[in-house]
Amino acid sequence: MNIQISQENLQKGIQTVQNVVSSKTALPILSNVLLEAVEGKLIFKATDLDISISTSVPAIVFEEGSITLPAKKFAEIIKELPAISVSLEVEQTQDHYGWVTLKSERGMFKIMGIRKDEFPNFPEVSPENQITLSAHMLKRMIQKTIYAVSSDDTRPALGGLLFEVLPDSVTTVATDGRRLSQYSATVSTSIANELQVIVPPKALHHLSHLLGSDDLMVEITFDENYIVFQLDETTIFSRLIEGPFPDYKQVIPADNDKLIVVNRHDFAASLRRVSILASQQTRQIKLALSPNLVEISVNTPEIGEAKEEIPAEYTGEPMEIGYNASFLLDVVRNMDSERIQLQFGEPDGAGIFVPLDTEEHETYMALCMPLRLLS
Amino acid sequence: MSQNRINILPEDVANKIAAGEVVERPASVVKELVENAIDAGSTKILVDVEVGGRKRIRVTDNGSGMSPQDAVNAFKRHATSKLRSADDLNHIVTLGFRGEALPSIASVAKVELQTRTDGAPSGTRLRIEGGSLLEHEPCGCPVGTQLDVERLFFNTPARYKFLKTTTTEMRHITAHVTRQAIAHPEISFRLTHDDRNIFDYAKATDSLARLRDVFGSETAEQLIMVKNEQYGIRLWGFVGNQNATRKNKDYQYLYINQRYIRNPVITRALYDGYGSALVKGRHPVAVLFMEIDPEWVDVNVHPTKEEVRFSDGQTIYRVVYHAVKNAFQIATESIPEHLPGFFEIENKDQESGVRKQGLGVRDQEAGVREQGSSSQKLWQFPNQPRHYRPSRQHVDAAISAYREPTVDFGENTPPPADDLDRLSPTAPPTPHFRVLGQLHRCYILAEFQNGLWLVDQHVAHERILYDEAMAAQxxxxxxxxxxxxxxxxxxxxxxxxxYQEVQPILQNLGFQITPTDGRTxxxxxxxxxxxxxxxxxxxxxxxxxSDEDPPPVLDDAEWVINQYSCKNAIKKGDPLNPTEMEILLKxxxxxxxxxxxxxxxxxILEITLTELDRKFGRNT
Known part of the structure; x- marks a missing residue:
């Protein structure tokens, strides 16, 4: 392998894949990044076996070839190079190794690399089920729901974000058994039958970092075991979490009849203040509804008590409902609407939070199970 | 040639055999003689030992003494003044009763007895060697009894050979006399060895005063009072605080009806009562006196009478466990700051509800120290001559004089809910610390004023959950x-x-469970x-x-709470972010x-800066 490439392109390539490289791994090869030089481009590949990523940048290729290099060291060198053109040349040795010589205008680095043979192959996926979404929409889909993904490793299906694809919509759902978030985008897809996959949040975090421009279109491929996101020159593969995802639709109440509209900023600010005095164990706060008023209060033995009222559009019966303040704060933090509607039924039942000022083609809601108040 | 092969043993042989059981070593002689002296109502007992008891053991008391005839009978097998029929065995209140001690001792040593009863014109002197009465004559001597046991085991060389070193034998003797001295502060005890004082305890006004003599004032100041009366069992005594633990069980003295005993049930209850206050591998200091209906206790298990059996061990366990545990709760939670009223009978201004600040133990110490200087002590022993019955009336008086302070001392009655709220504003302040990070996903490192804390994340969380669960209970x-x-x-x-047994606990913890049909x-x-x-x-x-073997001593509730806190705690290997660690420590x-x-x-493991400085060889 022998190529000429700009520092800028090298930097872009390594930056894109670097985060996937695991710093502590039993397989030394996984801390390396794979470089492949083919027809006018340099391809970067990294994997931690669950998530694989590849990207390519333009390069002048004198001789095709490949090598893997310690990702961290390589990235540090590239980062500190001046913004000029450099050459990369691989000198294969007899064994598994190879010497990579990086030459800049005035310098030379020789790094020991490992040959490609040991680097895991990337999955091959069938392109049968594919949809295309704008980066903007995909970003919202992920960001507004991922907070409710469960961290309980004993229930793997809840440890990921559900992607549900219908001919006319794409929905993401997350739940940890105490709360749930659901985002739907109306978009026509070429998927004939309903499709459900559960995606590990780690892959989505990597993806979110790469969804720079809103106009970018992302092609998503659903395979039996993998989901693949293709954006420009970059491809992210992620293993899927085995389902089934619980039947979430069944637990979303349809008959919550106590509807309250509040200003999200007021509500959030009150919650933040009042929850300072919530118990560190239960995080319990109380919402009390009365006509045109929501009172947010806390009374924690050994800590203190507080209450605040915020104006609300409400005409129903007075009611009290207990909540984990952190759950409610997560809800309001992930909404960008001016006004939100709170939908309650029984004090023991699920409360639903719906933004009223949404973007076109989207519906979004968050659900929280209450804390049962002490009598 | 006789066909009969079964012989009735001559009495001296029978006594020697009995002696094998009763008189194991010099300490056994001391024990038996001191017990006799106590049973005789003495107020002063002198024990003089020479060469670890090999050469001489002499016990002198000022008790009731014996008449000339009684003095002779005392050396007959199963002659006792303390028991008349088998029925009496069910309510033994004296220390000795088997009637084996004196004849057994007399069969293996050279014994001289001098005794005189109050009012008798003259006393009696007996000399017995190897079980044979050699002399029996009137003599002049003070009221009381003096038994001089010379050349123990002179006629049983096998036994003599098995005696340990003088130091070891003396250690056993000292232990035996100490046990009696603790139980009887109203008697003065002096123990000498080869004419040197081992100890000389003056008559004390109360148990704590005696304990100060026995343990030293430093340990005595670390004692917390314990008391409980339940199911007709009366318990009182002292246990050491967390700082007063020992590496062995030598500082544990258990008495039932003023008899020193060993019993695994009580020991277990004691340790469980300490609960988490006791660090593994350490043993508490404890002096516990129990008054139990003699019918409940079988002391006739072994001739040394140290091992006892209970007809209802479970109940005994509960009484001891709750007493120790309550004492700890009071000591660590809500002792009024200067402990007035706790030990002083005549103190009217109790500072009720003052909760102690800080974490530890120091205030308790201060509290107990207070007791020493208070004018009127709780456990007082009047100087009346005592006979068989130990101090029930004293304990009675003491208990009734004890005004319940701020805390319920008896059963585990839950305080009313609003009480908890009232207590809250004075919760101990959290010490200042700064979380430095997590070590191997197992320990939290935090900087505090005097150095470094290493906190085991699992047990820390377990402790938090346990406390919450206990609060729920x-x-x-x-x-x-x-x-x-x-x-x-x-x-x-x-x-x-x-589930049915622990349902209320589960509910208080926050489980909402509805039974449907059958076991669903x-x-x-x-x-x-x-x-x-x-x-x-x-x-x-x-x-x-329940599948695992729950320790018999925990009730279902505690067992479930243990499981709950252990299983739901953060595990070793769980990553924690700085905020989580800070909250956890708080x-x-x-x-x-x-x-x-x-x-x-x-x-928490504490490494102080001083320690670090020393290890780094830094001079400060």
């Missing part, structure tokens, strides 16, 4: 996190049984502390606790005892 309830996906569990018969339950809410609900497996794990310091977990494992 005392009646504080926790909210229930409603589940989005309620779960129906089919329980096994054992699980269901256990529907779970709609769980405690907020449950991190890994595992689709109901977490609950099943709690109920399955919550830890809000618990009753942030330093030790309920299984006696340490939670």
């Amino acid at each position: 005392r009646g504080q309830t926790f909210p229930s996190q409603r589940l989005l996906f309620p779960i129906t569990l089919n329980l096994s018969a054992e699980e269901y049984q256990r 339950v529907h779970v709609e809410g769980i405690p907020t502390s449950i991190r890994r609900w595992k689709d109901g497996q977490a609950l099943r794990d709690l109920l399955d606790a 919550r830890l310091f809000a618990t009753e005892n942030p330093y030790t977990c309920q299984h006696h494992r340490p939670i």
Whole structure:
């Protein structure tokens, strides 16, 4: 392998894949990044076996070839190079190794690399089920729901974000058994039958970092075991979490009849203040509804008590409902609407939070199970 | 040639055999003679030993003494003034009773007895060697009894050969006399060895004063008073605080009806009562006196009478356990600052409800120290001559004089809920610390004023959950996190049984469980502390606790709470972010005892700067 490439392109390539490289791994090869030089481009590949990523940048290729290099060291060198053109040349040795010589205008680095043979192959996926979404929409889909993904490793299906694809919509759902978030985008897809996959949040975090421009279109491929996101020159593969995802639709109440509209900023600010005095164990706060008023209060033995009222559009019966303040704060933090509607039924039942000022083609809601108040 | 092969043993042989059981070593002689002296109502007992008891053991008392005839009878086998029929065995109140001691001793030594009863014109002197009465004559001597045992085992060389070193034998003798001295502060005891004083305890006004003589004032100041009266059992005494633990059990003295005893049930209850205050591998200092209806106790298990059996061990366990535990709770939670009223009978201005600040032990010490200087002591022993019955009336008086201070001392009655609220504003302040990070996903490192803390993340969280669960058991309830996906569990018969037993605790913890049909339950809410609900497996794990062998001493509630706190705590290997670690430490310091977990494992390891400086060879 022998190529000429700009520092800028090298930097872009390594930056894109670097985060996937695991710093502590039993397989030394996984801390390396794979470089492949083919027809006018340099391809970067990294994997931690669950998530694989590849990207390519333009390069002048004198001789095709490949090598893997310690990702961290390589990235540090590239980062500190001046913004000029450099050459990369691989000198294969007899064994598994190879010497990579990086030459800049005035310098030379020789790094020991490992040959490609040991680097895991990337999955091959069938392109049968594919949809295309704008980066903007995909970003919202992920960001507004991922907070409710469960961290309980004993229930793997809840440890990921559900992607549900219908001919006319794409929905993401997350739940940890105490709360749930659901985002739907109306978009026509070429998927004939309903499709459900559960995606590990780690892959989505990597993806979110790469969804720079809103106009970018992302092609998503659903395979039996993998989901693949293709954006420009970059491809992210992620293993899927085995389902089934619980039947979430069944637990979303349809008959919550106590509807309250509040200003999200007021509500959030009150919650933040009042929850300072919530118990560190239960995080319990109380919402009390009365006509045109929501009172947010806390009374924690050994800590203190507080209450605040915020104006609300409400005409129903007075009611009290207990909540984990952190759950409610997560809800309001992930909404960008001016006004939100709170939908309650029984004090023991699920409360639903719906933004009223949404973007076109989207519906979004968050659900929280209450804390049962002490009598 | 005789066909009969069964011989009736001559009396001296029978006595020698009995001596093998009763008189094991010089200390046994001392024990028997001192017990006799106590039973005779003495107020002064002198024990003089020469060469570890090989050469001479002399016990002198000022008790009731014996008439000339009694003096002779005393050396006959099964001659006793303390028992008349088998029925009396059911309510033994004296220390000796078997009537074996004197004849046994006399059969293996050269014994001289001098005794005189009060009012008798002259005393009696007897000399017996190897069981044979050699001399019996009137003599002049003070009221009381003096027994001089010379050349023990002179006629049983095998036994003599097995005697240990003088030091060892003397250690046993000292232990025996000390046990009696602790139980009888109203008697002065002096023990000498080869004319040197081992100890000389003056008559003391109360047990604590005697303990100060025996343990030294430093340890005595670390004692917490213990008392309980339940199920007709009366218990009182002292246990050391957390700082007063020992590496062995030498500082444990248990008495039933003023008889020193050993009993695994009581010991277990003592340790369990300490609970988490006791670090593993350490042993508490404890002096416990119990008054039990003699019918409940079988002391006739072994001739040395140290081992006892109870007809109802479970009840004994409970009484001891609760006494020790309550004492600790009071000591660590709510001793009024200067402990007035606690030990002083005549103190009217109790500062009720003053909760002690800080974490530890120092205030308790101060509290107990207070007792020493108070004018009127709680446990006083009038100087009346005592006969057989020990001090029930004294304990009675003491207990009735004791005005209940701020805390319920008796049964585990839950305080009313609003009480908890009132207590709250004075919760101990959290010490200042700064979380430095997590070590191997196992320990939290934190900087504090004097150095570094290493905190075991699992036991720390376990301690927090345990405290919360215990609070729940005392009646504080926790909210229930409603589940989005309620779960129906089919329980096994054992699980269901256990569920029914612990249902109220589960409910207070925050479980919302509704039984449906048969052994099926529907779970709609769980405690907020449950991190890994595992689709109901977490609950099943709690109920399955019965499969493991629960220690017999824990009731179901505590067993379940133990399981709950252990299984739901953060595990070794769980990553924690700085905020989580900080919250964890804050919550830890809000618990009753942030330093030790309920299984006696340490939670926090402290490395002080001084220690570090020393290790780095830095001169400060």
